[in-house]
Amino acid sequence: MSGTKLPELQDRLVILGSKGGPAIRSGGPSPTSSLLEIGGRRCVVDCGLGVTRGLVEAGVVLKQLDLVFITHMHSDHVLELGPLLHTAWTTGLSSTVKVYGPADLMEYWDGFLASMRHDIDLRIEDEGRPDLRELVEIHLLKEGEVALEDGTLNVKAFKVDHPPVDDCFAVRFESEDWSVVFSADTTYFPPLADFAKGCDLLVHEAMLARGVDKIVEITGNGDRLRQHLLASHTMAPDVAKIAEEAGAGRLVLNHLIPADLPGFEHAEWIEATKTFSGETIVGHDGLTITRKQSQ
Secondary structure, eight states: OTTOOOTTOOOEEEEEEOBSSSOOOTTOOOBSEEEEEETTEEEEEEEOTTHHHHHHHTTOOGGGOOEEEOOOOOHHHHTTHHHHHHHHHHTTOOSOEEEEEOTTHHHHHHHHHHHTHHHHHHHHHHHOOOOGGGTEEEEEOOSEEEOOSOTTOEEEEEEOOBTTBSOOEEEEEEOSSOEEEEOOSOSOOTHHHHHTTTOSEEEEEEEOHHHHHHHHHHOTTHHHHHHHHHHHSOBHHHHHHHHHHHTOSEEEEEEEESSSOTTOOHHHHHHHTTTOSSEEEEOOTTOEEETGGGO
16 A cells, blocks of 8 residues: 555545654643645654554554654654554554654664564564565664655655754655645744745744743753753744745644643734734644645
């Protein structure tokens, strides 16, 4: 099935996990993952904790996984990649899944397979399953065109600035009818506006300055964390600058910092991005936007 256009798919974006950072709290959102169905292809973008459950709740049949993109190797973007693929396998996956990501992705996948070797071998022998190790293809992301065998979808990668991570990639998906850009994690990075130029939907990480202060207040390693957040992520007003310069049709704020602390309401995010002349949508787990809604 991999590489085959699925004409029954309705172009849509589903935010499966909207939270920045790896921690989870009772009743709160999940770390970063998204589902993008575009041009007849099913793309999973990042695999933070909760991606498998999120896909099922979005109506995806796991054995029909197609393409997976990992923007970088922080745990809130890659932790559940292995469990997702393994769970898809146990639900009947029999066709190739292509996974695209940075240089350390192969080491992650090899390590996961090694940790689950006993279970995989046992299920192959006892349940007659195909070998999971032969169903997953790992492809390393580089800047520029991502080679897909299906000409109905064009994918491009663009390295952004997310210190101390070296390989971190924004990704642009474009079909004949729709274009969606994911910023990945990045500090304010003006060249991203050119990469996202004219897109219908820009999904960009966002942070509130007041939120950073609150996180530092409640976290034991607050000073080090503050340095990281300020050096590596984008304040919401700067996200608005990127979206405006890009001429994006709509802006979706995602990978929210903070996403689950009390006292940070929807209106504050909207106010912080008011310089963007288009529509701003504050991401949340389960948010669904169809192509028709975003054009």
